[in-house]
Amino acid sequence: MSVDEQLVKAIRAGLAGLADPVKAPAMRAYMKSAMPFRGVASPERSAFLKGILAGHILPDRVTYSATVLKLWRAAEFREERYAAIALSGHRAYRQWQDRELVPLYEEMIVDGAWWDYVDELAIRRIGPILRADRAGVTPIMLSWAGDADLWRRRTAIICQIGAKEDTDTDLLTRTIEPAIAEPEFFLRKGIGWALREYAKTSPDWVRSFVDDHPGLSGLSRREALKHIG
Incomplete structure (x- = not known):
């Protein structure tokens, strides 16, 4: 190298x-x-x-x-x-910053395996790459959402934080749903965080999502509705 x-x-x-x-x-x-x-x-x-x-x-x-x-x-x-x-x-x-860098960031996410590394990489590296290349990166995030590794899963859930109107709600739904029943704090917190941030853009969508998913943990639900009731 x-x-x-x-x-x-x-x-x-x-x-x-x-x-x-x-x-x-x-x-x-x-x-x-x-x-x-x-x-x-x-x-x-x-x-x-x-x-x-x-x-x-x-x-x-x-x-x-x-x-x-x-x-x-x-x-x-x-x-x-x-x-x-x-x-x-x-x-x-x-x-x-394109799809070719995803394996580099994936190594850092999996190896780092803690929120201070992962959240920065998910939101400020993977997120922009996803928005620039939805066709190429969406399948990767869907794969990560079902992965055994906690930090790949958290990345898939939170990578659209900050996207606002550019949020792909289908992807957000499909990355959250596999984790809804998981007891892991970082998944539950990540779900709530992702929904809370998107609620700043589309509160009605978030309310409907929460209503349609009664299996959400109390933590995820409280975070999602924190500013919209």
Whole structure:
């Protein structure tokens, strides 16, 4: 793979330079993370990454994908994985956000297996790719909705958050329905979140959906109707 090792090393060194070992244990505990933290707070991390990513543009798609994966796979601290996600979505590489990147994001979703990674990837990476290529990506999301992996399923449910009028309600329905009877918190919460956000655009549709699906958990129902009664 054509990894830009210079960028990888610069990101790791910069995060190490911002490390706060006093904050790190609390951040790790809050996120229930097996991987340690450097202790770099989100504003400082974002400012650092904004500068370094803007000043070091990768030359081609292969180098971009390989460098994202190197940062992700070789990460020793959680902030390095946050950096991989930030690199993946940098505006300089917007033209490469298409169906070919879905396997890369799928690896990060399944391997990351926690909400802080998955929600960003689902909503800000998979979602836009889906809206740009419904014919190609809708079948993938339908497959993920029935997958054994919790995080693929959550991604399928929440990937349309923020789509507003562009929401495919048939897809939303078909990704939610297989999870309705599941006891898993992250699925129930994801269902409620997806419906609550779409209710800002179409409250009547959400009310009807909730009425038509009496098997929804109390959590999903409360979240869905939170702002519309």
